[in-house]
Amino acid sequence: MDARDLQAEVDGLMDGLRADLERLAAIPSIAFPGFPAEPVREAHDLLVGLLGEAGVERIERIDLPDTAPVILGEIPPPTPDAPTVLLYSHYDVQPAGDEKLWKSPPFEPAPVEGGLRARGIADDKSNVIAHLGMLRAFKGRPPVGVKIVFEGQEEYGSPFDDYPPTDPERFACDAMVIADLGNLRPGTPTLTTGLRGASEVVVEVRTLEEPRHSGEFGGAAPDALLVLLKALATLHDVHGDVAVEGLRREKWAGTSYTEDEFRSLAGVEDGVPLIGSGTLGERLWSGPAITVIGLDAPAVEHAASAVVPYARAKLNLRFHPRQDPKEAQARLVEHLRSLTPFRVRLTVTPGDTGPGYEATTGGPAYRAALTALKEAWGTDASYVATGGSIPLVNGLAKAAPGAEVLLFGAQDSMCNLHAPNERVLFSELRSTVVAMCAFVREYAAGFRAGTASRR
Known part of the structure; x- marks a missing residue:
């Protein structure tokens, strides 16, 4: 699909993706001690069904002690010279916290301007749905091999963080898309290249x-x-x-917030100065x-x-x-x-x-991602780091040490993740689906061309 056909295809999928996001966000899949396990299993079962409907024929699960099941899906590469891409997201969510601070019940998805409000709807169920959107756009037959990892206890912490290096064949791939974050601000395509x-x-x-x-x-x-x-x-x-x-x-050379944006996001009281010196990127990321x-x-x-x-x-x-x-x-x-x-x-x-993590940039997957993000959002991608950590990234990177790691997704820094009134914007979800589709298209083409030139 060229860019125009791809965008038209994704636009035709959006009503269904929105409906499935609402279904998933209505499930209080909180994998913390003291919360019932049934909703976590319900979210797991819903996703297994949706993956099957999207054309994923091989679906397994990993059951480790004291954690929710990990969903594994696989679509073989369409040709011997096609790369394999691992897609990661998680289907568990943070507790809602004080429900009095919410404008609507946290597990009853409610409309907001341009999107939906619910606990976990951005972190990370929007990205789970974005992965599904890519599979649907290609009718379950993307131009790359696909390995899917949907985790069920990321927010609380899980023994799965250390599992991938013990079973590297399951996670072998040429590139991975870790979709557990998103853009610096709505409408600004962003690659995260570092985790503190x-x-x-x-x-x-x-x-x-x-x-x-x-x-x-x-x-x-x-x-x-x-x-x-x-x-x-x-x-x-x-x-x-x-x-x-x-x-x-170190000095930070990437994009960062403006001070006004950061003050608003952090809820800094009027008249109270920020602490530290140097750029915000240095203080927050490097x-x-x-x-x-x-x-x-x-x-x-x-x-x-x-x-x-x-x-x-x-x-x-x-x-x-x-x-x-x-x-x-x-x-x-x-x-x-x-x-x-x-x-x-x-x-x-x-x-x-x-540990933190710093992604290698400049490889074929990275170049394909830059092209894809620009196609999806219509502007060049920025790159940032984050002060938050995703422990599994290091485990996956150890299991597939030659794979490029890409971190992008449908959240944005203003979505209130882990806070009351979390929301996701449909524009960000749509553009993320387009970006994922364009990425696998561009990466497959570039990978095949590189393979041919090495022969």
Whole structure:
């Protein structure tokens, strides 16, 4: 199909894709502890049926302990010289959170201007449907071989993250499209080329056997909370930049938000400045960030006039995509262990850590994706990174080390993923389906031409 025929084909599919997206988004497929497993299985079964209807004849599942089933589908390459593309998305969703903050029930898809609102409708059910749209556009016979991986417990975390390298033949491919993200802003085609790594560290202080009267003992008795706060204050310099030695930071050369866009997206109060220096891309993607995500200390409402004997904080570290995760975590741990605020030692406990990822650019799949994104949105693609992590990307990349990894999809940074009133725009869904179709067309043609030239 040329560009005009392709767009006409996708336009003819949109009513059906929208209807299936509504069906899928109405299922509360939350794979978190404490939530029922039946809706997750219901979403699984619906997708298995939709894949079969789209022409996927070989459909299997992987059942690992303590996780939802992983759907595997496969369409063989149409010719011996055709490449194979792996398509990834997940069908589980985040919990809805406080439903009072939603404008409509989170699992009753409701219309918004240009799209639909529901929990998980952008992250990641829109991208599941986009994959299906590509298969339908080619009547189940795309010009490439296809391997489909639809995961059922991505949001909570799953042992599947580490599974692909143990069974590499299942995931062998020439390129993969990881559709668990989307555009910097609506209408701006975007390739994500980097994912920051993540790590957690707990730091705690114990100074007294129990609280002591602040009037009688304050001023000499070591206040655990003051000790902890003094330690935490060393993590950033006067500008708000991370001050821990050895954490990698580089200039960011890609596209980024405007400051007004970022302030709006982050919900920054009027008059409150952003922290840190340098470009937003450096602060968000190619440099480190340390956030205090939890603090154990007496609550103000019930505070007694007493010296605090114990305090604890949980830190979240995000680091450069190419920095080794153990090294990055060790730098933070070493920094904290070197401190003795008021001559008091800290107890520092490293927690979970996960690697970042930086995609290789410039290969045939990358070039095909740039062409496809421009065809779909009518403008050249931008590239960004993200501070969020997709742990499975590294597992898939290890299983298929020669495959190019492409990250694009139907979400956009203004879709409220993981927040109340999540929404997806039909324009983004349509363009993503067009892009996926154009990508497999362009990639197949370029791959065959490259194979012929090497003979």
